Amino acid sequence: MMIQQFLLNGEWQLSGGEIDLIPAQVPGNVHTALLQAGLIADPYYRDQEVVAFWVGETDWTFERPFTIPHDLLKSDKLLLKCHGLDTLATIWINGRELAQTDNMFRIYEFDLKPFVNEGKNDIKIQFKAPATYAMQRLRERYLHNWGVEKDPKRAGEFISHHKLPGGNYLRKEQCNFGWDWGPKVPTAGIWQDIEIVAFNNARIDDIYIRQVHKEGVVDLSVDLNVEKITAGNLKAQLTVIFDDQPVATAEQTVDEKLTQFHLTIEKPNLWWPNGLGEQPLYTVLVQLRDAQNQALDQTSCRIGLRTLRLVRQPDEWGESFHFEANGVPFFSKGANWIPAESFLDWLTADDYERLIQDSALVNMNMLRVWGGGIYEPDLFYDLCDEYGICVWQDFMFGCATYPTFDDEWMATFEQEAIGQIQRLRHHASLALWCGNNELEQGLVAPEETETTMSWAEYGRLFDQLLPKLVQQLDPQTDYWPSSPHTPIGDRHNFNDPTSGDAHIWNVWHGLEPFEFYRTCLHRFNSEFGFQSFPEPKTVYAYTEPQDRNITTYVMEHHQRSDNGNSRIMHYMLDWFRLPTSFENTLWLSQIQQGMAIKYAVEHWRRTMPRGMGTLYWQLNDCWPVASWASIDYYGRWKALHYMARHFFAPVLISGLEDWDSGDVEIHLTNDQIVEQTGEVVWQLLTTAGAVLENGRFPTTISPISSSQVLTLNFKEAIAAHTARQLMVHLSFEQDDQILSDNLVLFCRPKHLELAVPSIHAVYEADEDGFIEVTITTDTTAIWVWLHSEQLDIRLSDNFFHLLPGQSKVITIVVDEEIGLEEVKTAVPIQSLVDTFA
Numbered sequence: 055m056m057i058q059q060f061l062l063n064g065e066w067q068l069s070g071g072e073i074d075l076i077p078a079q080v081p082g083n084v085h086t087a088l089l090q091a092g093l094i095a096d097p098y099y100r101d102q103e104v105v106a107f108w109v110g111e112t113d114w115t116f117e118r119p120f121t122i123p124h125d126l127l128k129s130d131k132l133l134l135k136c137h138g139l140d141t142l143a144t145i146w147i148n149g150r151e152l153a154q155t156d157n158m159f160r161i162y163e164f165d166l167k168p169f170v171n172e173g174k175n176d177i178k179i180q181f182k183a184p185a186t187y188a189m190q191r192l193r194e195r196y197l198h199n200w201g202v203e204k205d206p207k208r209a210g211e212f213i214s215h216h217k218l219p220g221g222n223y224l225r226k227e228q229c230n231f232g233w234d235w236g237p238k239v240p241t242a243g244i245w246q247d248i249e250i251v252a253f254n255n256a257r258i259d260d261i262y263i264r265q266v267h268k269e270g271v272v273d274l275s276v277d278l279n280v281e282k283i284t285a286g287n288l289k290a291q292l293t294v295i296f297d298d299q300p301v302a303t304a305e306q307t308v309d310e311k312l313t314q315f316h317l318t319i320e321k322p323n324l325w326w327p328n329g330l331g332e333q334p335l336y337t338v339l340v341q342l343r344d345a346q347n348q349a350l351d352q353t354s355c356r357i358g359l360r361t362l363r364l365v366r367q368p369d370e371w372g373e374s375f376h377f378e379a380n381g382v383p384f385f386s387k388g389a390n391w392i393p394a395e396s397f398l399d400w401l402t403a404d405d406y407e408r409l410i411q412d413s414a415l416v417n418m419n420m421l422r423v424w425g426g427g428i429y430e431p432d433l434f435y436d437l438c439d440e441y442g443i444c445v446w447q448d449f450m451f452g453c454a455t456y457p458t459f460d461d462e463w464m465a466t467f468e469q470e471a472i473g474q475i476q477r478l479r480h481h482a483s484l485a486l487w488c489g490n491n492e493l494e495q496g497l498v499a500p501e502e503t504e505t506t507m508s509w510a511e512y513g514r515l516f517d518q519l520l521p522k523l524v525q526q527l528d529p530q531t532d533y534w535p536s537s538p539h540t541p542i543g544d545r546h547n548f549n550d551p552t553s554g555d556a557h558i559w560n561v562w563h564g565l566e567p568f569e570f571y572r573t574c575l576h577r578f579n580s581e582f583g584f585q586s587f588p589e590p591k592t593v594y595a596y597t598e599p600q601d602r603n604i605t606t607y608v609m610e611h612h613q614r615s616d617n618g619n620s621r622i623m624h625y626m627l628d629w630f631r632l633p634t635s636f637e638n639t640l641w642l643s644q645i646q647q648g649m650a651i652k653y654a655v656e657h658w659r660r661t662m663p664r665g666m667g668t669l670y671w672q673l674n675d676c677w678p679v680a681s682w683a684s685i686d687y688y689g690r691w692k693a694l695h696y697m698a699r700h701f702f703a704p705v706l707i708s709g710l711e712d713w714d715s716g717d718v719e720i721h722l723t724n725d726q727i728v729e730q731t732g733e734v735v736w737q738l739l740t741t742a743g744a745v746l747e748n749g750r751f752p753t754t755i756s757p758i759s760s761s762q763v764l765t766l767n768f769k770e771a772i773a774a775h776t777a778r779q780l781m782v783h784l785s786f787e788q789d790d791q792i793l794s795d796n797l798v799l800f801c802r803p804k805h806l807e808l809a810v811p812s813i814h815a816v817y818e819a820d821e822d823g824f825i826e827v828t829i830t831t832d833t834t835a836i837w838v839w840l841h842s843e844q845l846d847i848r849l850s851d852n853f854f855h856l857l858p859g860q861s862k863v864i865t866i867v868v869d870e871e872i873g874l875e876e877v878k879t880a881v882p883i884q885s886l887v888d889t890f891a
């Protein structure tokens with residue numbers, strides 16, 4: 055008989071504190087059940103999060119009946135499989151304790167047989183209050199955690215800045231206790247599927263696929279692990295499917311736990327990161343049969359034929375740090391990924407698809423799944439495989455010291471790591487396993503102190519256990535102990551520019567000017583970032599009219615970085631004229647954020663091949679908040695995300711200006727595997743749009759390289775016109791197509807002398823039902839953007855510059871059915887001048 059699986063998802067009953075038996079969805083959590091029942095308000099609205107703190111301080115019980123039919127009870131094995139319990143759970147079956155669990159990231163299986171009867175049964179899962187437990191443990195032994203402080207005045211009390219105390223004691227999503235962009239909503243619940251599994255004879259435990267790439271073929275070796283209960287001959291059949299056709303098959307008898315298959319794929323279609331090639335995927339299907347040829351179990355997984363390695367070798371600057379796909383080095387472009395929801399059950403498949411698609415659309419090829427969140431569900435990695443987004447996967451530790459001295463805690467983590475490596479290792483997109491986020495950035499010292507763990511305690515987990523497990527279970531993926539990590543010389547010397555990866559926070563946290571980025575020559579920038587506010591529509595969703603000033607209590611409540619709003623304004627005074635309204639402040643903060651990250655990324659792309667990667671902090675949000683994200687909680691693209699498409703373009707033209715000498719260096723950066731030939735076109739313009747000088751010349755740029763193609767000097771023009779009235783427009787053109795264009799200024803935008811543009815728009819519906827708008831201007835308009843308070847719109851480009859004589863065609867995708875006329879009135883067009891004029 056084939057293995058049987060029965061989901062116990064759906065409606066359960068929830069009780070806790072004063073609340074008795076309200077309906078609760080599984081998968082789900084306590085907060086969303088209470089919200090559904092009208093017992094708490096939306097924690098994302100105003101400061102309702104604070105009102106809901108009691109939820110994390112309460113024990114909760116989920117329960118439901120279930121039925122076990124007669125033949126199920128006769129199965130050789132009857133198991134309860136929990137794909138995710140958050141977190142401190144005791145499971146009761148018919149009033150008897152089945153098991154206790156302590157790790158949200160583990161998949162647990164328990165023998166159910168001795169606990170159930172034929173017919174009606176019931177299951178209860180009790181969850182301990184996470185906030186209360188965490189606090190107790192912290193009182194027993196202090197463990198440092200950024201964002202939490204010991205209260206100097208009251209022993210045993212803590213000052214909670216952006217986090218609730220003690221989360222580092224629990225194997226639970228760390229940012230559920232709060233973060234410098236996330237709310238403090240420690241929840242509890244059955245957050246993943248829960249099911250009953252019954253089988254006879256045998257089942258498939260897991261498979262492991264190794265690839266060996268040779269000239270024109272890929273050899274696959276597949277390890278099949280089988281759990282065998284009864285003796286008897288078993289057979290396993292393996293089929294590799296591509297484009298719905300079998301391309302290789304093999305059959306074996308299964309005598310032992312482990313059976314190995316060897317197959318060859320001829321003429322392999324190789325998988326490539328986004329921008330470098332296609333993402334063909336093969337399905338590996340394994341079927342297990344008994345001696346009578348009856349199917350017992352089957353499993354399948356999708357793979358991409360590729361090699362994907364982190365390359366570290368001595369070079370003229372120290373030690374390289376870059377990724378190579380199929381032997382081809384590539385520059386990593388992307389962002390850091392945080393959980394896309396604080397209440398994970400609210401996330402839909404569409405939300406995931408949109409975020410991964412949005413990453414690929416702006417020319418990203420890598421996301422880092424950051425260590426303070428969760429190992430994402432399979433769907434996330436499936437989408438990354440499909441869109442060519444390589445995954446830098448952290449293990450779930452971040453910004454705190456951890457109790458590696460506790461053997462029980464280490465043991466549960468070991469099981470977590472084994473389970474997650476086995477679950478994710480076959481994904482084409484998996485590029486790297488990384489131990490943790492930022493522990494080596496000041497949280498470890500030779501000896502344990504109040505604020506550090508010792509290297510010995512740290513090493514136990516990140517230098518011994520984890521590399522050993524990765525080597526055993528996924529030897530074809532590299533392991534990196536921490537982000538950032540300096541592999542050469544003094545390990546305390548994090549952010550060394552000659553080797554390893556770096557987190558550059560001198561701009562923003564360190565209040566250094568944007569120019570600081572250009573002094574950084576690191577090998578790989580895995581974090582750096584700049585905040586902005588979400589757009590007005592998003593802010594309106596969590597505020598009332600009286601909250602709409604960035605200094606109000608509610609606006610500051612939706613800002614978790616220390617003095618975050620002051621930092622935004624600090625830089626704004628440096629770069630821009632003060633905006634005239636609340637809404638303009640929000641928009642301008644987005645332009646500023648985009649400019650900061652563009653400044654950094656263009657510089658780092660110019661340093662290729664010394665620097666081989668930039669992942670900005672951060673792609674997404676888990677609630678509506680001021681943050682470093684480029685896509686807000688509702689999926690709305692901030693200015694940064696639109697700008698990313700340009701500064702991550704496969705071929706980039708950029709200008710490096712020297713305001714003192716009047717020099718502009720023109721640089722071309724090519725991420726493509728093939729050389730690019732085209733024309734560089736430049737114009738020196740007045741702010742009114744008059745062309746003072748111009749030129750064009752043909753040029754070729756080699757694959758995967760960056761070079762300075764020309765330096766121009768505009769000292770005389772600056773003397774004649776002032777820096778405030780000049781700009782240089784650059785473009786790189788190929789067959790009449792502009793592959794990249796850019797604007798160079800000689801002063802801060804606040805000093806630019808810009809006239810008020812009159813922007814003209816002509817709307818048309820194209821044959822696919824999209825709306826196209828052609829935009830022109832009578833004078834130079836900087837950072838032109840379209841937006842809508844009424845409609846959710848997506849634009850093919852936004853926050854662009856427009857010169858008189860140019861026309862820009864933008865496609866507008868509107869989420870709802872709506873006529874051309876309505877769009878016209880609902881989509882105003884603004885530019886920089888409108889933020890202050």
Ligand code: BMA
Pocket residue numbers: 233234235426452453491492557581615671
């Ligand atoms: C980095 C990250 C996060 C944090 C961000 C902004 O250090 O690893 O912990 O949210 O900075 O401060």
